[in-house]
Amino acid sequence: MMRIAIVDDEPLARSGVATRLAAYADVDIVGEYGDGASALAGIRALAPDVVFVDVQMPDMSGIDVLAALAPHERPMAILLTAHDQFAVRAFEFNAIDYLLKPVDDDRFAEALDRARTALPYRRREANAPIDAPDPPKTWQTRFEVRVGRRVAFVDAHDVTWIEADGDYAALHGDEHTYLLRESLARLALVLDPSKFVRVHRSTIVRVDCVADLQPLSNRDALLRLKDGTPVRASRTYIESLLCALRSVGGV
């Protein structure tokens, strides 16, 4: 269980975070605070793992709250802000991500993923080795798709990138796009990670199809695939993408 606190001076904004968190089974909201001072006291008393904290609050800003906490008291912070320039300073204070208002569900999930990944390293009792889920013995190399009423098979190496499209995943090839009834999260687990990398909550690219990577001012990046398609990569995934690109010898 991830223990979470929410700090925002607007009740509606707090309930927005709480409602989104309700969709996740592994989180527990331990406190909600409407101002900096009570948040400071609450965080010290309850020591949550993660705090969603609004940057712009009267009297005491979210950054002030984080700055007032001693390093060992600071939870992993996910900042909520209307302006991204405020968020950058917060990375000094154990912030792991920031969410811009209005909050995007995909970004929200990404930020929570980051916290979830970092949690075992953060908890002191987790000195024991962290068990990663066993990778499947073999990676999926082809997809079964429906084209009209017939079933077709698409080879993984004919797919350049994959995009989430509602309940489906759109497999983009050189000529055609096929729809596969599969979530991107599951595809990310069954595809060979040295060939396919997730670059966004809703996008997976084939690593050897990436031609250029250009950082953006909001810490995301824009990829250009060899077929001329631009694809956004969000900051959460850039590190793993760079690793995969280096091992492939691309870019």
Next chain:
Amino acid sequence: MTTTVDRRAAMPPFWLALAAGLPIGACMIVMALPVLGHGHATAYRLLYLALFALWAVPLTALQRALWRSRTSWWIASLALLATTYTMSVANNALGDAMAWLAGWPSTRPFAWTDLFAGIDSCWLALIAFCAIHAVVAYYAAFNHAEAQRATALALARDAELRALRYQLQPHFLFNTLNAISSLVAAERNRDAQQTIARLGEFLRATLEANDDHEAALAEELALTETYLAIEKARLGDKLKLKWDVGPHVLRALVPHLLLQPLVENAIRHGIAQRSVPGRLDIRIARDGERLAVSVGNDGAAPGSTSAQAAERSSAIGLRNTAERLEKLYPGDHAFVANARADGGFDVRVDLPYREAPMPAAGA
């Protein structure tokens, strides 16, 4: 706009005015060379040179004061002539005093007229100094006024560009709000949330953009993707997209919000009016020192005529883009919007290729 030139700011620094005296001092030395060694000529010449350097300071101050108080040029000239004359008479008197103190035998009897008439010692040099100083001051004032004019022009251009940029917002904003309200009415909460988030992202990028009127193409592409995600939510499968972004273009500097109005125009007047899926082609390629951008659709509703195409080409987004291009790259760009034979509509933009600096907060 009337500008009152701040004369204090327009004046050259004091040291520069004094430096104007250096070439004259050099001339005085050169002219003294033939007479050196004749009697006490060396002593006289050194005295005059020293006095010239000394007088230059109060003379500069006086000239600057006259300049600052906007005295008319002929009064200033008379005042400077009188002052320099007095100074050179004083030079003569000091020269005679030096001879008298040193006990040098005079070559000719002392005459009062010599004191006032024999002014070759310094008057010409001091007048020349005033003239050079005037030229330096005039040049500085001219440069200052020119810089002010350039600043005023840049500010005006800036304001116009900003106005053009904000002109792009409203209709897109209202259309999107309408789409969101439809999603809410249909209880498609997730789609509604997603569209709101995209709209927020789009507005942030356009309203909060820094004061630069240009951005890296990569930023523009990301913004266009955000915009297209909103359109896809509205149009669904009707929108088929074909990107062709060429190599070495992601860092190209392009006008902020170059692509979005072009893409919006292609969607509004092409794909959105059809009942069958429409295709949107976006091509960006670098050709040497030029960047070519083209946005096209594969045809509007059947029965479209070139007259409609002409009307379409005057759509607000296109006109706005054309105006901004003209302001940013006067005489160094091309903007062509025309109907193709197959019923499609193409907008092509050609720009000088320049590279954006790497983003400061690089990932």
